[in-house]
Amino acid sequence: MGLDEEIKSLEDEIRNTRYNKATSQHIGRLKAKLAKIKDDAVSRAMKSAGGGEGYSVKKSGDGTIVLVGFPSVGKSTLLNKLTGAESETAAYAFTTLTVVPGLMEYKGAKIQILDIPGLIAGAAMGKGRGKEVIAVVRTADLIVILGDVFNGVHVDVLMHELYDAGIRINKPKPDITIKRTGYGGIRLNTVGAVDMDIEEVRAILAESKVMNADVLIRGNNVTQDDVIDAMMGNRMYIPAFISINKVDLISEDERKEVEDGMREKYGVDPIMISAHSGYNLEKLQDAIYDYLGFIRIYMKPYGEEADMEEPMIMRRGSTIEDVCRRLHRDFVDQFRYAKIWGTSVKHDAAKVGLQHKVADGDIVTIVTKL
Numbered sequence: 001m002g003l004d005e006e007i008k009s010l011e012d013e014i015r016n017t018r019y020n021k022a023t024s025q026h027i028g029r030l031k032a033k034l035a036k037i038k039d040d041a042v043s044r045a046m047k048s049a050g051g052g053e054g055y056s057v058k059k060s061g062d063g064t065i066v067l068v069g070f071p072s073v074g075k076s077t078l079l080n081k082l083t084g085a086e087s088e089t090a091a092y093a094f095t096t097l098t099v100v101p102g103l104m105e106y107k108g109a110k111i112q113i114l115d116i117p118g119l120i121a122g123a124a125m126g127k128g129r130g131k132e133v134i135a136v137v138r139t140a141d142l143i144v145i146l147g148d149v150f151n152g153v154h155v156d157v158l159m160h161e162l163y164d165a166g167i168r169i170n171k172p173k174p175d176i177t178i179k180r181t182g183y184g185g186i187r188l189n190t191v192g193a194v195d196m197d198i199e200e201v202r203a204i205l206a207e208s209k210v211m212n213a214d215v216l217i218r219g220n221n222v223t224q225d226d227v228i229d230a231m232m233g234n235r236m237y238i239p240a241f242i243s244i245n246k247v248d249l250i251s252e253d254e255r256k257e258v259e260d261g262m263r264e265k266y267g268v269d270p271i272m273i274s275a276h277s278g279y280n281l282e283k284l285q286d287a288i289y290d291y292l293g294f295i296r297i298y299m300k301p302y303g304e305e306a307d308m309e310e311p312m313i314m315r316r317g318s319t320i321e322d323v324c325r326r327l328h329r330d331f332v333d334q335f336r337y338a339k340i341w342g343t344s345v346k347h348d349a350a351k352v353g354l355q356h357k358v359a360d361g362d363i364v365t366i367v368t369k370l
């Protein structure tokens, strides 16, 4: 049996087996087996890709986003518009054959945008430029899934390819640890309402030839798929949103139709744009900024005015310790306290420690020992 047939037959069997207590172990085993086969195929494809010319782009700026979409949806046109880059654009598919970077400055943040060749069905297994493209996508901090008003349905295919390539979209990494041991079989500990029994976990791990391990699962909605992902160990959890280009080519009514269809299908509002006319590009930039979780911190040297011109760009959830590390590696060791003016504290000029979480717009003074 060829690889494609083997995958198809496993997928069929999983689909046609009703999940219940009696079959859960069997399904777990089938899914784990399928994941393993796909993973081997993907890593073979990655290896043979060998970082082909033009595919190893150095990351720069405060975050990197990648434009993922079918050929000719307007990825290159959009990159050029947002960053002033000069990626080739044309009305035929596969105009772009390498990764083309651009830098967008927005609200004080420098955001790297990567334009890549179009992605097509089978990309995860290496079709088209799939393998090189996927390798780049896996390193991004945010994926913008770009469709156009005529190809909305392709979003399905893209999601499927990204999934096969081990990319998990808009999903926090499940809290699962698998610690291999030398003996003792599989031991399962759970924290929270985990609806999975040890036999299922055992069946999944056995597909990867893991017979001895301590497994700890925390959280309430952990599935077999999550355990398989944890077992494979190479999944990337990346935020993403959908944007639909070329709205200049359709009427107001048709635009609404596309939007409603997307909302119904994916439960999200796509950002409707026109790279040509510039329509809604600021909304797109705002979404990029928000999804990357950027906040602005203003530094105020001790006894001086705050620098309100050049914010320091941090991620939501960052602490004073993160701010210190960004400034100078000695700052953490030399740290005494920080003072903050802003919304993360109850009153201005409040003293805080290293673990304090900063908020957008905070003004920060770091006081060190010397």
Ligand SMILES: Nc1nc2c(ncn2[C@@H]2O[C@H](COP(=O)(O)OP(=O)(O)OP(=O)(O)O)[C@@H](O)[C@H]2O)c(=O)[nH]1
Binding pocket: 069, 070, 071, 072, 073, 074, 075, 076, 077, 078, 088, 089, 090, 091, 092, 093, 094, 095, 096, 097, 116, 117, 118, 119, 245, 246, 247, 248, 249, 273, 274, 275, 276, 277
């Ligand atoms: N009407 C209209 N045409 C657009 C828009 N954006 C891009 N196009 C056109 O769509 C065609 C494809 O644009 P590209 O930017 O080359 O698309 P791409 O996604 O980079 O294509 P590949 O590199 O081949 O995958 C070109 O003819 C563009 O001029 C838009 O907002 N409106």
Ligand SMILES: [K+]
Binding pocket: 071, 072, 073, 089, 090, 091, 092, 093, 094, 095, 096
């Ligand atoms: K094109």
Ligand SMILES: [Mg+2]
Binding pocket: 075, 076, 077, 088, 089, 095, 096, 115, 116, 117
């Ligand atoms: Mg292009």
